[in-house]
Amino acid sequence: xxxxxxxxxxxxxxxxxxxxxxxxxxxxxxxxxxxxxxxxxxxxxxxxxxxxxxxxxxxxxxxxxxxxxxxxxxxxxxxxxxxxxxxxxxxxxxxxxxxxxxxxxxxxxxxxxxxxxxxxxxxxxxxxxxxxxxxxxxxxxxxxxxxxxxxxxxxxxxxxxxxxxxxxxxxxxxxxxxxxxxxxxxxxxxxxxxxxxxxxxxxxxxxxxxxxxxxxxxxxxxxxxxxxxxxxxxxxxxxxxxxxxxxxxxxxxxxxxxxxxx
Numbered sequence: 001x002x003x004x005x006x007x008x009x010x011x012x013x014x015x016x017x018x019x020x021x022x023x024x025x026x027x028x029x030x031x032x033x034x035x036x037x038x039x040x041x042x043x044x045x046x047x048x049x050x051x052x053x054x055x056x057x058x059x060x061x062x063x064x065x066x067x068x069x070x071x072x073x074x075x076x077x078x079x080x081x082x083x084x085x086x087x088x089x090x091x092x093x094x095x096x097x098x099x100x101x102x103x104x105x106x107x108x109x110x111x112x113x114x115x116x117x118x119x120x121x122x123x124x125x126x127x128x129x130x131x132x133x134x135x136x137x138x139x140x141x142x143x144x145x146x147x148x149x150x151x152x153x154x155x156x157x158x159x160x161x162x163x164x165x166x167x168x169x170x171x172x173x174x175x176x177x178x179x180x181x182x183x184x185x186x187x188x189x190x191x192x193x194x195x196x197x198x199x200x201x202x203x204x205x206x207x208x209x210x211x212x213x214x215x216x217x218x219x220x221x222x223x224x225x226x227x228x229x230x231x232x233x234x235x236x237x238x239x240x241x242x243x244x245x246x247x248x249x250x251x252x253x254x255x256x257x258x259x260x261x262x
Contacts, residue, residue, distance in 0.1 A: 051242045051250070054168060058238050058252040061124060061162040068093040068114055069234055069256040075111070075135045076149075080258055081228040086186050087172055088117040089234065095130060108135045111149050115156065118172045118187050124163035124238065129156045163238065170249070171239035184239045184251065190225060191233040233257045 072080035074092045082090040094109035111131040118124055131149045163169065169187070176189035225231065237253040 050244075051248050054164060054240045054242065055250070055252065057163045058124075058240060061126075062236060062238070062252060062254045064162075065116060065236060066254050066256045068112075069258060072258045074149075079229040081225075081231055082113065084188065084190050084225040084228050084231060084234075086176070086188060088115065089188050090115040094135070110134055113151070113156070116188075117159070118169055120172075122164055122167045122169040122172065123161050124169060125159040126162050127156045127159045129154075164240065165243075167243060168240055169238055170241050171237065174239075176235075185235070185237050187237060189235040189237070190231045191235070192230050231258075 069091060072091050072093045074080060075094075078092075080091050080093075082092065084090075091114060093112050093114055095112055096109075110133070112128050114126070114128045116124065116126050129151055131151055133148070133150050171184045172187055174184055174186040176186045234256045235253065236256065237251060239249065239251055242248040
């Protein structure tokens with residue numbers, strides 16, 4: 001009985017120093033592995049969330065831009081595209097104002113001047129302003145087609161970011177006719193007709209923007225298309241990056257042809 005009692009008492013003393021010296025490194029290795037695993041999972045989850053947000057933003061922005069560019073119209077025969085550059089585009093597009101008739105006066109839509117730009121920090125932004133008068137009165141078609149659109153005194157709205165956080169768009173400096181079929185083109189690429197594979201009608205070259213079909217010319221810095229009336233199609237490509245130490249890169253692209261072109 002005495003021996004059994006003595007054994008029970010000794011078993012309540014806990015770990016010996018030797019046992020602790022052996023167990024602690026093992027526990028540190030196990031805890032370090034668990035911490036690393038949890039940190040990696042958290043990082044992957046955050047990166048996946050960022051990728052999903054970017055995909056949603058980009059698809060929504062391009063769907064909206066496509067609707068606006070496909071519906072581009074002025075009502076007075078002037079070019080729908082105001083300015084066209086590698087990182088920005090400005091164009092006219094009607095709003096969704098319902099047609100109303102008061103006496104002999106018909107009002108159909110307000111005209112919007114809409115701009116998109118990709119900033120040096122990799123953001124896609126949008127701004128706009130809406131005319132204060134409506135079609136067809138504003139177009140003055142009965143007096144020789146002279147545009148009578150009037151615009152608010154405050155001008156364009158402030159720029160609003162529609163895609164990305166800093167560094168999200170990474171193809172802003174790319175050319176629109178890449179050297180290889182797998183290379184990513186620039187953001188805004190313009191075409192004279194709807195045959196987007198017909199490179200003879202594409203005003204960009206592999207080296208830079210250049211004049212390879214008349215009367216197309218480019219001026220300014222950044223270079224802008226001077227004869228916007230000759231443009232029929234716009235291809236918008238966003239190469240997006242989720243950021244982080246191991247960024248996920250992906251493309252969202254859409255081809256947009258304006259009404260009345262072939």
